[in-house]
Every structure is written in structure tokens, then in C-alpha cells.
Amino acid sequence: MGRVTSSSNPAQLVIMAAGIGSRFGGVKQLAGVGREGEAFLDFSINDALAVGFGSIVLIVRAEIEADVRRHMTQRHPDIDIAYVRQDDLGPARDKPWGTTHAVLSAREVIHSPFAVINADDYYGPQTFALAATELQQLGPGRAANIAFELGKTVPPRGAVTRAVVQIESDHFTGLVETEGCERVEDGSLVAGGVAVTEDTPVSMNFWCFHPSILGDFQRQWDSFLEAHAGDAKAEAQLPTMVNDLIAGAALRVAVVSSPETWIGITNPEDLELARLALAAR
Secondary structure (H helix, E strand, C coil), rough: CCCCCCCCCCCCEEEEECCCCCCCCHHHHCCCCCCCCHHHHHHHHHHHHHHHHHHHHEEEEEHHHHHHHHHHHHHHHCCCCCEEEEEHHCCCCCCCCCCCHHHHHCHCCCCCCCCEEECEEEEHHHHHHHHHHHHHHHCCEEEEEEEHHHHCCCCCCCCEEEEEEEEEECCCEEEEEEEEEEEECCCEEECEEEEEECCEEEEEEEEEEEECHHHHHHHHHHHHHHCCCCCCCCCHHHHHHHHHHHCCCHHHHHHEEEECCCCCCCCCCHHHHHHHHHHHH
16 A cells, blocks of 8 residues: 555654753753744644644653653643653663654654754744645655755754755665755755755654554564664664665655745754744744
């Protein structure tokens, strides 16, 4: 079975909020960026519910679960949220095992087509509208990556690393981690020292999946763990697992372009820039 015309169950939004945030120096998932102290995940939840998502899944880690629950109770008292601790799955380790592992930790509460996002990114309401439409059409063996235009993800000053989306016949074929994505003095855009167009597609970790993919992820995770159980730094990441499924002809991934401007925070100094960017919208 491939693409279908509708889904019997409302889509779920799975928010990965278990990151350590070592470079940020705190729980950046809850950092206040909005005029009223909203965190990025508050905007994501509101945007998703506004376009018909049916439920929210929050992936946390044990040490911040109480803080996240308290924040959600204050900000979203009427929303039924499923909480999952990523560190409950697999061997204990200080560093999380990666984004595929994060999604698998929520396997028991995922029962519908679902979108996966980062807690500390702002994706914009149009992005969620596009995802909601895409999720209604997903069947087994199909997924989607909501891509952003590179020019709408780089800061006014300074270089960043972005995952440039590779496309063939309108479908996702992989990502190329590209350093040195920045604006030069004349305002043009370069990536890795090479001039690129403003609309060069990049992935900001917004994925749309059919729940049947969880079986594939489980098999991949089992193999990964067998090979890397003693490696304190190895991570089972979604792009790698998706690429492997594509290579094995088990998955086709559509690329959906968002017109939104992405906003995110990595370092403490990014916080004020994010607040200013949100306030200007």
C-alpha cells in the first residue's frame, strides 16, 4: 500500500525535548522566546492543534520531566499530553542515543500518522498546515521531509552548518551536512564556500511518518545497539535510518517546501536574536 486519501485517526505531533543543551547551558526547550514567555514548543503545539493535529507526545528525559510537566500545565492546561522518557529505553547513558532512539521511546503511544520535530525550533504555522495535509496522504512505505529554504535559516551574521537536502525526481535521497552556510558582504549566500541560491532546500528535522515505520526503526535500533553498545558517543539518527530505508527500497520520502522563516537557538547569545525575530513577525 502506498499513498492513501485520508487517515482514520487524527495526526499526532511528537516533540523531541530530551536534549541536554550543553552548548546552551540550561533547559533550552523551555527558554522563553515569546512576548509572554512562551517557549518554541508552545508555538508548535498551538500551530499544530490549529490545523487539526489530534494529540501531542512529548519526549523528555527524567531530570527535566517535572519542569516540562509544570510548564505544560501552566501553558496548556486543557490539552491531553502523553509524556515519554527517552532514557527509559535502552542502556543508561549520559548522552541521549539519538533521534531515532527518541522516536522509538514513544512507540507505545504513537498510533496515527505523526510529525516529528525539535522542541527548540520555530517552524511557523504554514509548516504545520503543510504537514497536516501530507500526513493525511501517508501510507506504509511513505514519508515526508518538510524542507526550508536555506536563505530563511541562516543568521544575519556568522556561519552555521545545515543539512542540505538531496532530491531526485522530486523525492528525498539524502542529506549533506554542509558547514560555512552564511551571508557574505554583498548579501549573497554561500554554503561550504560555494555560492548557492536562496531556496536551496535544507532539513531542520521536521519529518512526517506513517506509524508502520516504527517496526523498521526498531530493527535498525536493534542492529545499531548491537554494534555500538559500548560507544559513549554513537547516535542513532533519523536521517541515517531514513537513508538506509531508502537505499533498501523500503521507503520513499517526499520533499515538501515550507515558505516559513525558521528560528532556533543553539547558544545563549541566540536567545535574544530569536526573541527579536519572533517579535518582528
